Amino acid sequence: MSLIVQKFGGTSVANSERINAVADRVKKYVDNGHQVVVVVSAMSGETNKLLKLISEVNSKPDPRESDVILSTGEQVTIGLTALAIQERGIKAKSYTGSQVKILTDNAHSKARIINIGTENIQKDLNNGFVLVIAGFQGADEQGNITTLGRGGSDTTAVAIAAALNADECQIYTDVDGIYTTDPRVVKNAKRLKSITFEEMLEMASLGSKVLQLRSVEFAGKYKVNLRVLSSFEEEGEGTIITYEEDHKMEDPIISGIAFNRDEAKVTVESIPDTPGIAYQILGPIADQNIDVDMIIQNIGHDGLNDFTFTVNTTELNKTLDILEAMKEKLGAKKIIGDPKVAKLSLVGVGMRSHVGVASKMFRTLSEEGINISTISTSEIKISILIEKESLDSAVQALHKAFNLDQ
Ligand code: ADP
Ligand code: ASP
Ligand code: MG
Numbered sequence: 001m002s003l004i005v006q007k008f009g010g011t012s013v014a015n016s017e018r019i020n021a022v023a024d025r026v027k028k029y030v031d032n033g034h035q036v037v038v039v040v041s042a043m044s045g046e047t048n049k050l051l052k053l054i055s056e057v058n059s060k061p062d063p064r065e066s067d068v069i070l071s072t073g074e075q076v077t078i079g080l081t082a083l084a085i086q087e088r089g090i091k092a093k094s095y096t097g098s099q100v101k102i103l104t105d106n107a108h109s110k111a112r113i114i115n116i117g118t119e120n121i122q123k124d125l126n127n128g129f130v131l132v133i134a135g136f137q138g139a140d141e142q143g144n145i146t147t148l149g150r151g152g153s154d155t156t157a158v159a160i161a162a163a164l165n166a167d168e169c170q171i172y173t174d175v176d177g178i179y180t181t182d183p184r185v186v187k188n189a190k191r192l193k194s195i196t197f198e199e200m201l202e203m204a205s206l207g208s209k210v211l212q213l214r215s216v217e218f219a220g221k222y223k224v225n226l227r228v229l230s231s232f233e234e235e236g237e238g239t240i241i242t243y244e245e246d247h248k249m250e251d252p253i254i255s256g257i258a259f260n261r262d263e264a265k266v267t268v269e270s271i272p273d274t275p276g277i278a279y280q281i282l283g284p285i286a287d288q289n290i291d292v293d294m295i296i297q298n299i300g301h302d303g304l305n306d307f308t309f310t311v312n313t314t315e316l317n318k319t320l321d322i323l324e325a326m327k328e329k330l331g332a333k334k335i336i337g338d339p340k341v342a343k344l345s346l347v348g349v350g351m352r353s354h355v356g357v358a359s360k361m362f363r364t365l366s367e368e369g370i371n372i373s374t375i376s377t378s379e380i381k382i383s384i385l386i387e388k389e390s391l392d393s394a395v396q397a398l399h400k401a402f403n404l405d406q
Helices: 017-031 046-059 065-068 072-087 119-126 153-165 197-205 213-222 276-286 314-331 349-353 357-369 386-400
Strands: 003-008 033-042 092-095 102-104 113-116 130-134 137-139 143-146 167-175 194-196 226-228 239-242 256-260 263-272 295-299 304-314 334-337 340-346 374-378 381-387
Touching: 003 017, 003 153, 017 033, 017 072, 033 072, 033 113, 033 119, 033 153, 033 381, 046 072, 065 072, 065 143, 072 092, 072 130, 092 213, 113 153, 119 130, 119 153, 130 153, 143 256, 153 167, 194 197, 197 239, 197 256, 197 340, 213 226, 256 386, 263 276, 263 314, 263 340, 276 295, 276 304, 276 314, 304 314, 314 334, 340 386, 357 381, 357 386, 381 386
Parallel strands: 003 033, 003 167, 033 130, 092 130, 102 137, 167 226, 194 239
Antiparallel strands: 102 113, 137 143, 226 239, 256 340, 263 304, 263 334, 295 304, 340 381, 374 381
């Protein structure tokens, strides 16, 4: 007997037919003698619908109230899924995040899980129940409902798997595994049988929304056996995340291409070249809990520099407001926000032992007439900023140039 955590995303619980399919799958596992914990998302489109409703009644919504509203999507699907499982003669019980006791910090809309109380759910598991747990939500010390950020149900599932020491955490979605790149953009993208934890971490942090970044971080920290599969297929091995560092000579140089369309570029123009300036700019932004991504300081002339970084497009206006308020203190000439950029990244552990990846990337893009505005590299990835409108053709050209379709 194994303990399996199965997470079903929005399209996998989109309607009663899909929820019945989830219940059928759960039954198959229970019939084979496994203990099952199910984690579900809201029905697809539901979280967006709730966000729209919020924006229609308040232009600067109180994050506490937003989380109260956003968490309702998952509350509907846990109840429905538990009922569908019961209909098949199996004991099932739904749990909201706070009923489980998923304790988070109080950073509404992007809360982090601090602890999971397993006492209640362990008891129910021992008594033969299938547990159906709401993804994406928890509660802080005061009992306020919190949400874990978009795609947060992945993190709930992996965290529950870690807390219960599950044998496997299966993430069911609308594709049958992790691909060399988003199959919606490159039709002949290839499914990977496995991907290293490090590569998956990069892919997720660089924009591949198939797994939320924090879920991968959790998986690495607790060495959770993590597999991504399709809820639309009966069988299929999907993609497993591996932890061993057993690289062979024939490792592909590039494993995948990740991209993020939600990136916005911020430039603080002509600031004095003095010690502490980066901290003066980024400190107040971090204080507002805004994540800063690519950071580049361009050496200018006359002792003046340009300082450029990226943030999520949803946080561009807030960032610009903060900087405008400090403009004089910084001695900056101009603050510019550009939401029309996208970040594209090549990822692969094979890059460690190969040179020339960057030059091949730049040559391919130059042949496509695509302009690169910003570049950043690390041991296993190269990221660039380009115009949003050239993103799809850039991804397609690079996918081909690096033989990812072979
Ligand atoms: P869910 O609602 O099940 O959580 P998501 O929409 O969050 O599903 O994630 C699945 C989607 O991720 C796929 O439909 C696909 O378009 C996208 N995706 C992006 N990059 C990749 C990749 N490298 N491999 C597979 N899917 C990817
Ligand atoms: N329902 C939430 C979202 O749409 C969480 C999730 O699906 O993982 O982002
Ligand atoms: Mg998702």
